[in-house]
Each structure stands twice: as structure tokens, then as C-alpha cells.
Amino acid sequence: MPRQSDINPSFNAAITLDAAGRRTITTAAFVKELAAHNHIWTLKQANRWIEEQQCDFKDISTEEGERRTFMIRNMGRVR
Structure with missing residues (x-):
């Protein structure tokens, strides 16, 4: 049975570092992590959740x- 409390940990588990050292996440990776916790979401649902709940991420x-x-x-880092 899916639990609401599994969504944020699934999101965090799907975050990776790219070659430039940036923290990125793909919708497909997020959906895969959610499925491991019995959440069956479409890519569209996952995109909507990221856009609404994760204001620190940009497309x-x-x-x-x-x-x-x-x-x-x-987040305010000066290079």
C-alpha cells in the first residue's frame, strides 16, 4: 500500500550528480523510485508534483x- 510519506524519500533517492557536479533528477528515475514504494505514477503526474512541491528545481x-x-x-553560491 503506498504511503504519502514515501514520496519525498523517493524523490531524494532519484537525485544524481551529473558530469558538471550539478544535482539533477529525471522524471523517469523519480517514477521508478516511486514504483519501488507501490506508487504507480505517470510521468505527467511526477512532473506536476516536482513543479508544485520542489521550487528549488528548474527544468x-x-x-x-x-x-x-x-x-x-x-542557491546563492558565487563562482
């Missing part, structure tokens, strides 16, 4: 469609 997708990639915004 950096290079292709159209529901398979999207999000990156954590620069």
Missing part, C-alpha cells in the same frame, strides 16, 4: 515530452 530538459530533467537551482 533543464533538452527534448519535448514528459521525460524531463530537473536541476537544483544555484
Whole structure:
């Protein structure tokens, strides 16, 4: 049985570091982590949740469609 409390940990587990050292997450990876906790979401549902619940992430997708990639915004770091 899916629990609401499994959604945030699933999101965090799907975050990876890319080659440039940025924290990114793909919608597909998030959906896969959710499925491990009995949440059966579509890519569209996962995108909507990320957009509504994770204001620190921005869309950096290079292709159209529901398979999207999000990156954590620069949280005030100066380079």
C-alpha cells in the first residue's frame, strides 16, 4: 500500500550528480523510485508534483515530452 510519506524519500533517492557536479533528477528515475514504494505514477503526474512541491528545481530538459530533467537551482553560491 503506498504511503504519502514515501514520496519525498523517493524523490531524494532519484537525485544524481551529473558530469558538471550539478544535482539533477529525471522524471523517469523519480517514477521508478516511486514504483519501488507501490506508487504507480505517470510521468505527467511526477512532473506536476516536482513543479508544485520542489521550487528549488528548474527544468533543464533538452527534448519535448514528459521525460524531463530537473536541476537544483544555484542557491546563492558565487563562482
